[in-house]
Amino acid sequence: MTACSSSPSPAPPPSTPAAAPSSTAGSPSAPPAPSSTAGSPSATPAPSSTTGSPSAPPAPSSTAGSPSATPSPTGSARSTGPGRPSRECRTGQLSAALTRPEPAAGSIYATLVFTNRSTTTCTMTGYPGVSYVAQNGVQSGNAAVREPGTITTVTLQPGGRAKAQLRDANGISGYDPAQCKLSPAEGLRIYPPDRTAALFVPWKTEHCAGPTVHSLAIGPVQPG
16 A cells, blocks of 8 residues: 555656646747747838938939039130130220339339229239330330239229339440440330230330340239
8 A cells, every 4th residue: 555655646747747838838938039020020111221222313413413513614714814804804995004214223113004994894914015116116125024923813993993013224224235225115015914906105215125135024913
């Protein structure tokens, strides 16, 4: 009987298999893993970011902005010369005059004054062309060389002025007479910057007209 009473005690082992099914019941709790797989459909926003790729067309629109650079060549095409504005003063818009020449240390200085006599605003930039004119209207001696100076654009309102400094030797000055070839002049032929039509300023004087002499010099136009 003692042996029989001990045989019922093995009943606990069946309770162990019962625990195994309960752990099997825990396996249904594994569906959360599929629910994270269901989270991958929530990753569909990534495809929606793919739908965002059609928003890439703004890049072509910025490319469309690049043609707006074309105005700059157009603007440069309107210039009459390097760095020259399109409304540069024409010779016909201007008059020219010379202030009274003043001697100083073997040289003579005068100021060349341009006046805008038109009703339109215009600009001047750079150096005028200047040379002496003899009685028969031909050039006498070499044209003026350019003095170093600051190049600036001068805006002339109607009636506005610009100026440039003129310098020459005072007579023969330090030149050898044979080299100087002192000659009479009736005045100055003056070309505004970038223009091929000239103005004339009367100035009866004598100057060195020798072919090797370059005593006449002109500075750039400045506000005047």
